[in-house]
Amino acid sequence: MKSFSNEDVRYRPDVIRMKWRMGMAYGIAIGLSFAAATWGLDGYQLSQAHGSHPWLKFIIGALICMTVGGAAGWLVARLEKTILALPIYLGVSLLFSWLTLALPFQIFPKVVALIDPETGSMLNYIFYENFSSRFAIAAAWVALFITLAGILQIPLTEPAAFSTSIFGRLMPLVVCAVIMFINGTIVDTLNNEPLRSAVQQLNQTIQFTVDHQGQEVDKALARTMRMSSLRSVLDVVDQPRQIIVGGYDPWLGQINVLVHFGEAWVDCVVVYNQPSFCQYAKQGTP
Known part of the structure; x- marks a missing residue:
C-alpha cells in the first residue's frame, strides 16, 4: 500500500483547492467584518434614530470589501508566500481607507440621488481639502490591522485546511474577523460618528418634544433638550419623520440635518451635537 508523506498531501489537488477556498473565505471575512464594524x-x-437609508453604506461597503478581500485572500493562498501577503493586503488597506471617506461623502449621496431623487436633490455633500488628513489617519489604522490579519493568513489557514472539525476550519475566520472588527470600530469614529451623532441628538430632541406636547416642561430640562431649536417647526414635529445629513462644515462640527416630516422638509443646524435651530427647507410647507 502506497503511503503519502506530509509534503505529498500538501500538494494533492483537492488539498490545494481547499487552501484556495480557505484563503478566499479568509479574505471575505476580513472584508465583511470591517464593513460590519465601520458601516453596519x-x-x-x-x-x-429614524435615519433615512440607514443600511445603504453598509450594503455598498460590504459588497466592495468582501469582493476585494476575497480576491486578496485567494491570491495569497495561491502564491503561498507569507512575505507576499504584506504588499497584497497593504493594497487592500488603501482601498478600504479610501472607502472610509469616499463612501459617506461621495458615493452615498450619489446613490441616494439615484434611488431617491427627492432626497438626493436636498443633499449638499462637499469633499473638503482637509479631508486628506482624515484619510491619512484612517490609512494608518487600517494598514496596521489589515497587515496583521494578512500576515496571519497562511499560518492560520494552512492547518485549517487539514482540520477535520468545523471549529478548526472556522477559527482563522474568527481571528481575522475580530481583528478587523476592532479596526472598523476605530475607523468609524473618524467620519461616521460625527454625522451619526448629529442625527441621533436631533432625533432625541424631536422625540422629547413630541412626547411632551401640551405639557409644562421644566425650563432647565427644556434647555438641556434643546426644545427651542424646534420652535419654528412645531406644526409638523408630530408627523412621521425620516432624518438624513444634508451638509457639513470641513471639521464636521456644524452639521446640517434634514428632516422629512410627512410632506414638509425641515433643515436643522446641529453644532457639535447640540441642535441649534430649524427652519422649513422647501416652499409648500406649513
Missing part, C-alpha cells in the same frame, strides 16, 4: 453598526444606530 452605523446603519443599525441610524435605523433606531
Whole structure:
C-alpha cells in the first residue's frame, strides 16, 4: 500500500483547492467584518434614530470589501508566500481607507440621488481639502490591522485546511474577523460618528418634544433638550419623520440635518451635537 508523506498531501489537488477556498473565505471575512464594524453598526444606530437609508453604506461597503478581500485572500493562498501577503493586503488597506471617506461623502449621496431623487436633490455633500488628513489617519489604522490579519493568513489557514472539525476550519475566520472588527470600530469614529451623532441628538430632541406636547416642561430640562431649536417647526414635529445629513462644515462640527416630516422638509443646524435651530427647507410647507 502506497503511503503519502506530509509534503505529498500538501500538494494533492483537492488539498490545494481547499487552501484556495480557505484563503478566499479568509479574505471575505476580513472584508465583511470591517464593513460590519465601520458601516453596519452605523446603519443599525441610524435605523433606531429614524435615519433615512440607514443600511445603504453598509450594503455598498460590504459588497466592495468582501469582493476585494476575497480576491486578496485567494491570491495569497495561491502564491503561498507569507512575505507576499504584506504588499497584497497593504493594497487592500488603501482601498478600504479610501472607502472610509469616499463612501459617506461621495458615493452615498450619489446613490441616494439615484434611488431617491427627492432626497438626493436636498443633499449638499462637499469633499473638503482637509479631508486628506482624515484619510491619512484612517490609512494608518487600517494598514496596521489589515497587515496583521494578512500576515496571519497562511499560518492560520494552512492547518485549517487539514482540520477535520468545523471549529478548526472556522477559527482563522474568527481571528481575522475580530481583528478587523476592532479596526472598523476605530475607523468609524473618524467620519461616521460625527454625522451619526448629529442625527441621533436631533432625533432625541424631536422625540422629547413630541412626547411632551401640551405639557409644562421644566425650563432647565427644556434647555438641556434643546426644545427651542424646534420652535419654528412645531406644526409638523408630530408627523412621521425620516432624518438624513444634508451638509457639513470641513471639521464636521456644524452639521446640517434634514428632516422629512410627512410632506414638509425641515433643515436643522446641529453644532457639535447640540441642535441649534430649524427652519422649513422647501416652499409648500406649513
